[in-house]
Amino acid sequence: MLSVLAIDDSRTIRELVRRALENAGMNVTTADDGLDGVSSFGESAFDAVITDINMPNLDGFGVIEAIRSGQRNTRVPILVLTTETGPELRARARDAGATGWLTKPFDGAVLVRTLKRVTGAPLS
Amino acid sequence: MMDDLRDTFFAESEDLLTAMGEGLAAMSDGSAGSETVHAVFRAVHSIKGAAGAFALSDVVAFAHSFETVLDAVRSDRLVPDPDVMRVLQRAGDVLAELLEHAREDRSDPPSALGSVLDALEEITGGQDDATPDDFVFEPLGLGMMAPLALPPAEATGFHLDFRPTGNFYPNGHHHQHLFAALSELGELTVTCSVPDLPPSAETDAEGNQLSWKLELRTDADEVQVRDVFEFVEGLCELELRKVESLDSFDDRPPHDDSTLPEVAMPTLAQAPDPEVLPRPLDVSSAVPTPAAARESAPRPTLRVDLDRVDRLINSVGELIINQAVIAQKVSEAGLPPASSLVAHVEDLSLLAREIQEGVMLIRAQPVKALFQRMARVVREAAEATGKQVELVTEGEETEVDRTVVEGLADPLTHMVRNAIDHGIEPPSERIATGKPACGRITLSASHVSGNVRIVVRDDGAGLNRDRIHATALRKGLVAADAVLTEAEIDNLLFLPGFSTAASITSLSGRGVGMDVARTAITALGGRIGILSTPGEGTTFNIILPLTLAILEGLIVTVAGQPMVVPAASVIETIRPAPRDFIALGHADRVLAVRGDHVPVIDVPSLLGFGPELDPMDAIVVLVRASDDSLAALVMEAISDKRQVVIKSLRSNVGQVAGTSAATILGDGKVALILDPDALTALAARRRAAQHAVQHLASREVRHEHAA
Known part of the structure; x- marks a missing residue:
């Protein structure tokens, strides 16, 4: 069972993500801003991280940097989930170390498939 | 399932609107730091992001225009002068209205929508680049993930040369994951190319030296295949050649000794990524033990309308009062202490307290x-x-x-x-x-x-x-x-x-x-x-x-009426000797308390309930006002100390001078709650007025003498 950390300052989005992933049999931990997310990340072993970009305290880029430059599980797949679009965002996300990105609003099934894809989990 | 999420969305939106409103107000009066502007941006941005999930396209489109202007402000491309602020404030109102309409499922747009949208667009000069065509549910670049039919007989395919570069592995990618995605499209054959592999001493930590030749039999088109590599664009070298017929696959160069045949899905052990080598810590903890899982799962919470909680608190307040009335009646009835009624009433009062405490906890926040x-x-x-x-x-x-x-x-x-x-x-x-x-x-x-x-x-x-x-x-x-x-x-x-x-x-x-x-x-x-x-x-x-609904108070008597003095402000109660009252001028008195002189406030006369009390009958409650000044409140008696439920007067009879609110006592009587701050302020005004009157009077006396 995949264990996923979802970081978003929007309660609604957190809940949407949780439901989509839990329906797919994943184990979801949520965090409501970047700092919270980074500290949660240190507390257990996640198979993937989903993070928003625009958040108080620490933004998504900061989260990615903290994880990638951390002590353990530094190569965990990280998906950026944001309303922002466009090639610069993708380039920024990639340069920051994101594994992939999805645009809000998102389709739960697509999120699940994308997560499985970047974690190499079997699709069915 | 979406219904309760919708409620979550609207409840959250309200919080966000509040934050936005506060931020806009601070921006308007010039007190906003950059963090405030960011917070306003984030609030609008979050609303936009979540509204999309409920297909509220009006909200999304408007929030997008709104956000574009805010983005210009937060990145210092636009000065929020009063004109801009006016538009932003109006935009805030329209956004709130849009959400309200959405909540009520109304299809009519807010009347100001058009004009505010125009004003927003005028500010940005119509440079809004990404008008929401990206707010459709269609995921970007993931079309190939849709279930595909089996390759038909006439299947064609692709030759791919693939080599990870740069941060491919550090960014969390893995070649196997890509291969797995490709094999979703059709039949994949993977061959790892050895000639490119440098002597092992030169292999860098990122393990980028390996490359693969892939053959994919599929009827998917090139776009679908390239989509698999969407996330690794710039992180790999990829050559893709379309093969027109099945037979072409047979044209591939024969395996030479330097090419290792590989099974379609390489195993973990073959991975060049050092991170993927067995990591005892991560692997063992990747499957959380039941206890750890329970710990990491957040405790379930329930979101409740604040109004409902307040109504409940109010009812519990009534219950406490009612219970106190019953307890008093029972004790007045003179039943034997061993009577079961007395015991039941005691149980009832314990339960009532428990309910009260529990209800108060609902409103508590860390x-x-x-x-x-x-x-x-x-x-x-x-x-x-x-x-x-x-x-x-x-x-x-x-x-x-x-x-x-x-x-x-x-x-x-x-x-x-x-x-x-x-x-x-x-x-x-x-x-x-x-x-x-x-x-x-x-x-x-x-x-x-x-x-x-x-x-x-x-x-x-x-x-x-x-x-x-x-x-x-x-x-x-x-x-x-x-x-x-x-x-x-x-x-x-x-x-x-x-x-x-x-x-x-x-x-x-x-x-x-x-x-x-x-x-x-x-x-x-x-x-x-x-x-x-x-x-x-x-x-x-x-x-x-701890709470604004319950107050620990002294029950006192003022002009025959029960009143409450908040215990938090009481220093001590004194029964002073008449000589401790020292007159100052015509109307002022101070009370000597252990060498200090404290202004005296005669509560019955100040509130207009009766004449000044005879010092012989008076009892004094020494209170400290919030400015740390002391005041000696003179009244007739103190009868009890207990918790009272605060009832606002403002919504019923308006503000009563010198009081903050009222409560209902166990015997059903209404008691005013005295406010030491308001009392001292009232006394000060009264004194000033008296001084003015005396001053005028003495002038008139002089005038008379002069005449």
């Missing part, structure tokens, strides 16, 4: 969020003043009534800014006095005997009493000949209109003094005190009631 907001304030203020400041918080889990948490945000912000602006010294000065260069602000919260104590402490220079005193003299706030204790000088800070002119800065100045902070805290039923040691720093102590 101060953590509030303290976290202060971290931002500290950062901003430190940056603005060029000082180094760290914030230490203690007791973040302390729970306080929600209203109190909300009401504390402004005064705390003000005090923290003040502490950094005036308290903490610049690094050079601190080092010169042997302190660490980095100043420290401590915020702590704790429960102290039924109250909440919040402490704001800095390790700065302490208050400059000479300057405070000089300022107060210049502003006529103290008499020139008054001899003030240190504590009295410190408390001058809380006087309305006090702000040391030399200290007004863009940060904490704004002409708002500590009196605003004190007023806000008093409004929450709290008190604030100050303690300062030169060279060591300043401490503000804030004492707040």
Whole structure:
């Protein structure tokens, strides 16, 4: 069972993500801003991280940097989930170390498939 | 399933709208820092992001235009002059209205929608680049993930040469995952190419030396295949050649000795990524033990409309009153103590208390969020003043009534800014006095005997009493000949209109003094005190009631009526000897209390309920007002000390002078709750009026003499 950390300052989005992933049999931990997310990340072993970009305290880029430059599980797949679009965002996300990105609003099934894809989990 | 999520969305949107409104207000009056602008942007952005999930396209489109202007402001491309602010404020209103319409499933747009949209677009000059065509559910670049039919007989395919480069592995990608995605499209054959592999000594840590030749039999088109590589664009070398017929696959170069055939899906052990080599820690903990899983799963919570909670609290209040009435009737009935009715009534009262406490907990919130907001304030203020400041918080889990948490945000912000602006010294000065260069602000919260104590402490220079005193003299706030204790000088800070002119800065100045902070805290039923040691720093102590709905009070009698004095402000009760009352002039009296002289307030006459009390019959309740001044409240009797449920008068009969609210006692009688602050203020006005009357009278007497 995949264990996923979802970081978003929007309660609604957190809940949407949780439901989509839990329906797919994943184990979801949520965090409501970047700092919270980074500290949660240190507390257990996640198979993937989903993070928003625009958040108080620490933004998504900061989260990615903290994880990638951390002590353990530094190569965990990280998906950026944001309303922002466009090639610069993708380039920024990639340069920051994101594994992939999805645009809000998102389709739960697509999120699940994308997560499985970047974690190499079997699709069915 | 979406319905309750919709409710979550609207409830969250309301919070976001509130934050947005506060931020816009701060931007309008020029008090907003960059963080406020970011917060407003984030609020609108979050609404946009979540609204998309409910297909509220009007909200999404409008929020997008709104956000575009905010983005220009936050990135300093647009100055939020009053004209821009007016448009932003209107946009905030329209957004709120749009959400309201959406919630009520109304299809009519808010009347101002068009004009505000035009105004927003005029500001950005129509440069809105990404008008929401990206807000469709169609995921970008993931079309190939859709289930595909089996390759038909006429299947074609692709030859791919693939080689990871740069941060491919550090970014969390893995070649196997890509291969797995490709094999979803059709039949995949993977061959790892060895010739490119340098001697092992030269293999870099990223393991980028391996490359693969792939053959994919599929009827998917090139776009679908390239989509698989969407996330790794720029992180790999990829050559893709379309093969027109099945037979072409047979044209592939024969395996030479340097090419290792590989199974379609390489196994973990073959991975070149050092991170994928067995990691005992991660692998073993990847499957959480049941206990760990339980621990990491957040406890389920329930979101409840605040109105419902308040209605419940009100009903519980009535229950407590009702229970008290019954208890009193039972005790008056003179039943034997062993009677079962007495026992049942006691059980009932215990249960009622439990329900009350439980209900109060619903409104309680930890101060953590509030303290976290202060971290931002500290950062901003430190940056603005060029000082180094760290914030230490203690007791973040302390729970306080929600209203109190909300009401504390402004005064705390003000005090923290003040502490950094005036308290903490610049690094050079601190080092010169042997302190660490980095100043420290401590915020702590704790429960102290039924109250909440919040402490704001800095390790700065302490208050400059000479300057405070000089300022107060210049502003006529103290008499020139008054001899003030240190504590009295410190408390001058809380006087309305006090702000040391030399200290007004863009940060904490704004002409708002500590009196605003004190007023806000008093409004929450709290008190604030100050303690300062030169060279060591300043401490503000804030004492707040745990809840705003229940109050510990002394039940007293004033002109035959029961009234309540909040126990929090009571210092002691005294039955003074008549000679302890000392007359001053015509109407003023003070009470001698252990060498101090405390102004006397005769409550019945002040409130107009009766004549002044005979000192022989009087009892005195010594109270401390929120400005730390003492007052001797004179009344007839004290009968009890108990918790009372606060009932607002304002919504029923309006404000009653000298009181804050009312309660209903066990015998069903209504009792006013006296407010020491309001009483002292009322007494001061009364005295001033009397002085004026006497002054006029004496002038008339002189006139008569002259005539």
